[in-house]
Each structure stands twice: as C-alpha cells, then as structure tokens.
Amino acid sequence: QVQLVESGGGSVQAGGSLRLSCRASGSGFSVKAMGWYRQAPGKQRELVAGISTDGSTNYADSVQGRFTISRDNAKNTVYLQMNSLKPEDTAVYYCNADIVRVVFTSYWGQGTQVTVSS
Numbered sequence: 001q002v003q004l005v006e007s008g009g010g011s012v013q014a015g016g017s018l019r020l021s022c023r024a025s026g027s028g029f030s031v032k033a034m035g036w037y038r039q040a041p042g043k044q045r046e047l048v049a050g051i052s053t054d055g056s057t058n059y060a061d062s063v064q065g066r067f068t069i070s071r072d073n074a075k076n077t078v079y080l081q082m083n084s085l086k087p088e089d090t091a092v093y094y095c096n097a098d099i100v101r102v103v104f105t106s107y108w109g110q111g112t113q114v115t116v117s118s
Contacts, residue, residue, distance in 0.1 A: 002026040002107055004095050009112030016116070017083045022095030022109050024076040029101035034071055034078040038091035038114075045094065049080060063089075085116045 008020040024031050035050035049059045049069035057069050068081040078095060095109035 002029050002099055002101055002105075004097055004107050004109035006093075006095050006109040006112045009093060009114050011115040011117065012085055014086055014116055014118050016085050017081070018085065018114060019082070020080040020093055020095075020112060020114075022078050022097070024097055024099065024107070026101075029099050031073070031076050032098040032100065032104075034095070034097045036069065036078070036080045037094045037096055038089075039094070039111075040088075040091040043091075048093070051078065082114070085114075087116050087118045090114060090116050 003025050004022055005025055006022045008018060010018060012018055033050060033052050036048045037045050038048050039045040047060055048063055049067055051057045051069045051071050059067060066084045071078045091114060092111040093114050094111045097107050099105055099107055
C-alpha cells in the first residue's frame with residue numbers, strides 16, 4: 001500500500017518561512033510527477049507548484065518567486081520551501097503524487113495546515 005505522509009505545516013507571521021515535506025511510503029512503486037495543492041476555507045483546491053521526474057517545475061502566479069518546489073527521488077520525497085509568506089497563503093496544503101504500482105494512480109496526502117498571521 002502506498003501512502004503520502006506530509007509534515008512541516010504550522011503558524012507563522014507574515015514575511016516568515018515554512019518548509020513542507022511529503023514522503024511516499026510503501027514498496028514496489030515508482031513516483032512520477034509530484035506537486036502541492038492548497039485549499040482555503042470556502043475556496044476550491046488549487047495547484048501551488050508541480051515538479052516532474054526530470055526536475056521541471058511550474059508554479060501558480062501567486063507564489064512565483066516566493067515558493068520553491070524540489071524533490072529527492074532517492075527518498076521519494078517532495079518539498080515546498082515557502083518564503084515571504086502572506087496571510088492569503090493560509091490554507092490546508094495537500095501533497096499529490098502520480099504513482100505507478102501495477103497501475104497508474106494519483107495519491108493525496110492527508111493535508112497540513114499553514115496559517116499566516118498579519
């Protein structure tokens with residue numbers, strides 16, 4: 001069984017930084033694209049950043065230049081470094097990974113709360 005385990009959320013003041021981590025655990029699988037999404041109260045879930053197996057990245061306009069996504073393929077882990085945080089970044093952040101284990105499946109983490117106070 002494959003699971004995505006997230007860590008690193010919390011509360012921070014505006015201008016501060018946080019780093020999120022997400023590790024795919026289990027056996028007998030390979031991880032393809034990975035990404036981070038977020039969902040604020042009353043809003044739809046939105047893509048924050050994505051990273052392919054070759055390291056190509058893409059970002060939402062709202063986080064470009066402030067957030068950095070990276071991955072460690074040996075550890076099946078994706079990271080999101082969040083700098084210059086703003087109150088509007090407050091949301092539950094979800095890790096997503098496309099995983100091949102017999103079949104191709106998209107997995108989600110449990111979500112981690114990020115709260116930015118002004």
